[in-house]
Amino acid sequence: MKRVTIPGGRVTRMAGVTLIELMVVVVIVAILVSIAVPAYRSHVVKTNRKAAQSCLAEAAQYMERFYTTKLTYEDADPNPGCYSDANLGARYTFEATPAPTQSAYTLTATPKGPQVDTQCGVLSIKQDGARSPTTPGCW
Numbered sequence: 001m002k003r004v005t006i007p008g009g010r011v012t013r014m015a016g017v018t019l020i021e022l023m024v025v026v027v028i029v030a031i032l033v034s035i036a037v038p039a040y041r042s043h044v045v046k047t048n049r050k051a052a053q054s055c056l057a058e059a060a061q062y063m064e065r066f067y068t069t070k071l072t073y074e075d076a077d078p079n080p081g082c083y084s085d086a087n088l089g090a091r092y093t094f095e096a097t098p099a100p101t102q103s104a105y106t107l108t109a110t111p112k113g114p115q116v117d118t119q120c121g122v123l124s125i126k127q128d129g130a131r132s133p134t135t136p137g138c139w
Contacts, residue, residue, distance in 0.1 A: 045117055052092045052109040053139060055082035056125045059094070059107050063127070073100035073127065078107060091115040103127070 059078035066076040078096055083089050092109040109123040120138035125131050131139045 041114075045115060048088070048091050048115050049111075049117075049120060049123070049138070051082075051086060051088055052094075052111075052123055055085075055088060055092075055094065056107050056109050056123060058082050059096075060125050060127075060129075063100070063105055063107070067127075072102045073105045074102055076100055076105070078105075 059082075062078045063073055063076055066078075067073055070076075076096075083094050091113060092111055092115065094107070094109050096105055096107050098106065104127050106124055106126050111117065111121070120133055120135060123132070123138070133139075
């Protein structure tokens with residue numbers, strides 16, 4: 001710390017930052033980061049979940065269009081481009097399980113990697129529009 005003097009020997013103020021002041025700033029920044037990072041990760045998970053939901057809805061629309069022309073869901077391959085958009089395929093595994101029958105299908109999106117969360121888990125949609133899980137905020 002350095003004393004600043006003016007001509008005549010009068011001390012005006014102290015210049016510099018003490019270690020205590022610096023540590024207080026570091027603690028405040030650490031607290032803010034510890035709040036912001038989990039909130040950001042939660043937001044990313046929710047955003048990717050919404051993208052997977054819209055991709056499942058797009059695949060379900062494809063299945064319905066296929067049914068209107070063929071009167072069956074069998075042999076339909078719901079592979080919309082959204083699977084590869086925004087690297088969604090790296091966050092979810094999309095599949096029709098069990099295999100579509102003449103009158104039914106179930107499309108699922110299974111989360112993988114950091115996208116796995118305990119709140120919603122596997123997302124699915126059926127031919128009658130039933131969605132699961134029914135937990136609020138998942139669909």
